[in-house]
Amino acid sequence: MKTQTIRFILFLAVAMFCSGTLFAQPAEKLIKVIVAPNHADWVYKTGEKITFDVTVTKNSIPLKSVEVRYEIAEDMMDPLQMETKTLDKGTFTIQAGSMDKPGFLRCRVWAKYAGKEYPGLATAAVSPELIRPTVKLPADFTEFWDNAKKEAATIAMDTRMTLIPERCTEKVEVYHVSIQNYQPGTRLYGIVCIPKGGGKHPAVLKVPGAGIRPYYGDVANAERGYITFEIGIHGIPVNLPVGVYDDLRNGALRGYNNFNLENRDQYYYKRVYLGCVRAVDFIYSLPQFDGNNLVVQGGSQGGALSIVAAGLDSRIKGLTAFYPALCDLTGYLHGRAGGWPHMFKDPTNNTPTKIETASYYDVVNFARQIKVPGFYSYGYNDMVCPPTSMSSAFNVIAAPKDFEVVEEIGHYAYPEQWEKAWQWIDKLIKK
Numbered sequence: 001m002k003t004q005t006i007r008f009i010l011f012l013a014v015a016m017f018c019s020g021t022l023f024a025q026p027a028e029k030l031i032k033v034i035v036a037p038n039h040a041d042w043v044y045k046t047g048e049k050i051t052f053d054v055t056v057t058k059n060s061i062p063l064k065s066v067e068v069r070y071e072i073a074e075d076m077m078d079p080l081q082m083e084t085k086t087l088d089k090g091t092f093t094i095q096a097g098s099m100d101k102p103g104f105l106r107c108r109v110w111a112k113y114a115g116k117e118y119p120g121l122a123t124a125a126v127s128p129e130l131i132r133p134t135v136k137l138p139a140d141f142t143e144f145w146d147n148a149k150k151e152a153a154t155i156a157m158d159t160r161m162t163l164i165p166e167r168c169t170e171k172v173e174v175y176h177v178s179i180q181n182y183q184p185g186t187r188l189y190g191i192v193c194i195p196k197g198g199g200k201h202p203a204v205l206k207v208p209g210a211g212i213r214p215y216y217g218d219v220a221n222a223e224r225g226y227i228t229f230e231i232g233i234h235g236i237p238v239n240l241p242v243g244v245y246d247d248l249r250n251g252a253l254r255g256y257n258n259f260n261l262e263n264r265d266q267y268y269y270k271r272v273y274l275g276c277v278r279a280v281d282f283i284y285s286l287p288q289f290d291g292n293n294l295v296v297q298g299g300s301q302g303g304a305l306s307i308v309a310a311g312l313d314s315r316i317k318g319l320t321a322f323y324p325a326l327c328d329l330t331g332y333l334h335g336r337a338g339g340w341p342h343m344f345k346d347p348t349n350n351t352p353t354k355i356e357t358a359s360y361y362d363v364v365n366f367a368r369q370i371k372v373p374g375f376y377s378y379g380y381n382d383m384v385c386p387p388t389s390m391s392s393a394f395n396v397i398a399a400p401k402d403f404e405v406v407e408e409i410g411h412y413a414y415p416e417q418w419e420k421a422w423q424w425i426d427k428l429i430k431k
Helices: 003-018 141-153 242-250 269-287 301-312 329-334 352-361 363-367 389-395 414-430
Strands: 029-035 050-058 066-074 083-085 091-097 103-113 118-128 160-163 170-178 188-197 201-206 227-231 289-299 319-321 374-377 403-406
Touching: 003 103, 029 103, 029 403, 066 091, 083 091, 091 352, 091 389, 103 389, 141 188, 141 269, 170 269, 188 242, 188 269, 201 269, 227 289, 269 289, 269 301, 269 352, 289 301, 289 414, 301 319, 301 363, 301 374, 319 414, 329 352, 329 389, 363 389, 374 414, 403 414
Parallel strands: 029 118, 201 227, 201 289, 289 319, 319 374, 374 403
Antiparallel strands: 029 050, 050 091, 066 083, 066 103, 103 118, 160 170, 170 188, 188 227
């Protein structure tokens, strides 16, 4: 196997751990609770009867006389149906009813064995292509962001690049980057990996999932010929000791996603969204960049930022977004699931000012602006970024869309999904 191929495979494996989502693929357990809708694609039409088949196994053999309890509920809502029963043969079928509106109906099951509960779930999609957003598009949405970008563009980048020798390879140079962000004195930090050997290269901007952590750069894909720029969003260097980020996560930056939600000009994500634009400025300033082929990629919060960046900046030629957050935040105000960080599930946030602010930052309204191709991947069992909220954003995108739907997954992705995303990028760049 060629060295380049081996490194690419290693990258895909590591991506599950450090892609920025902080949600790993679940570990295998002694008792498996398998829940599946009776439609192979998990998709139903409104009014259609839905059933779930449940099997509880140990060593791949159905368990007899095992106690289970289950709940049927619409995506992230209170249960509509609950029951506890003992299974004679380790299997049973649940008649879950139907939905008279587009959405998702989830079946959660817990099996009790040796004093411990083991969970399983499945989520039926009901006419998901018809889900429409609840969030409103402000009349001055485009004007607000155009003005914000114009103001930010007057701030000098003041670029500072520091070589990281221990991260460099024979083919790639790795730098810690600091650039001035949207206001004087504010900084955006990241790790850029630049192929050696001269020439011009396409670029991938990698935007982060939620949290506070260090970053190390994507050397593997830089060795494949891409400039990769992996950014943080909090205005702090991304190469500090891990303990610094632990302290910030539990202290000064705890709950950052709600900071200044009552003010659209001071909400925390303004610096974040404009930071994505500033990151594009930096990539375009690099003499090694080919001046045209730039793709943005991320998962969860990073999936949201991929859509936001593509909606804000026409210099981006494509995006890959995994299970995006911050979609249709107001869903909870309309009796259905809203997106992470679920701020409107908390009644204290349900004020006119906060709802208005959220509309300027909701991913749905950036999805409406996208004009470039995108690759999108998610699953129906996601209870961090609910599929109802994500569908609200996907369904308003008018640009070309390629989907990789893995129905059974929650808030994570299999290596095969990341591989397909990179294959999609390779194909887009070649075109």
